[in-house]
Amino acid sequence: MTGTPTPASEATTTTDADSETTVSKPPTDRSGSIYRSKRIIVRELRTVSRTRTFFVLSAALAAVLAGIAWVGGGVRAGFVPTVVDLLTPLELLVPIVAVAFGYRAILGDRRRGELDVLETYPVTPREHVVGVYVGRAVGLLAAVVVPLALVGGAVFVAREEPLGRYASHAGADSPFLFARFVVLTVLFALAILAVALAISALVSGTRSALALAVVALVVLLVGLDLALVYGLAAGFLGDSSLVYSLAVSPLSAYRGLVFESAVITASGTGPQTASPVASVLGLVVWTGVSLAVATWAVKQ
Secondary structure, rough: OOOOOOOHHOEEEEEEOOOEEEEOOOOOOOHOOOHHHHHHHHHHHHHHOHHHHHHHHHHHHHHHHHHHHHHOOOOOOOHHHHHHHHHHHHHHHHHHHHHHHOOOOOHHHOOOOOOHHOOOOOOOOOHHHHHHHHHHHHHHHHHHHHHHHHHHHHHHHHHOOOOOOOOOOOOOOOHHHHHHHHHHHHHHHHHHHHHHHHHOOOOOOHHHHHHHHHHHHHHHHHHHHHHHHHHHHHHOOOHHHHHHHHHOHHHHHHHHHHHHHHHHHHHHHOOOOOOOHHHHHHHHHHHHHHHHHHHHHHHO
């Protein structure tokens, strides 16, 4: 398997002069878990850098975000209006890009027979999944953060409102609020990437991976939100518990966090839209559980 250490290369041998036998010494510290995961991370970074599709997705995302921010007037109005303009498009585009980065990551290793080869290497399923996830995450974050950083820079240059105020609200505008928005978008993207990785580990063919990825997108983008709306309408969820229930859906958790941490915070008024602690915990749980499912599937 490309990029993974072989047992022979990680062990040293000595020859006993009397018995003329070769004795293998234990692997050095270089063969530790961190080193093995690092080799897989490097392999994934090479894969991402050589895949034109990822560059096309990144360029398309940058163009769409820049166009929306400019046409919507957010760039000229300030940072918080730009956040409001970009939130809805990112709710759709980030999951699509994240799934594209991850839905075939482990499946490709399985189809090339590399998962079978791993059984003869000192690489555990957990190390393999973590390495693939981190490598793909670096590429995904570049695809998401760079366009947002460019838009943020455009706000500095093109804004017409004074930095301390923004249109339609009485609160203060600040680049720190936009930075919060970027960080929350990163957390959202990482959670969806973990889901895509779990899908990649569970399926056995490209068509089934694509079909399951589409189903996952529908569930994440529409299904869970509709379930929350139904639960509220049917009386299963109370008004007081809704802000905590939003954490069940990664999309709702992301949306609520952005409003709570970057929009309502700036205006200083408005009802609570989400529980920040519950929403962050929800994104973390989605990430952790998805990676655990991927690890379990790789073991099978």
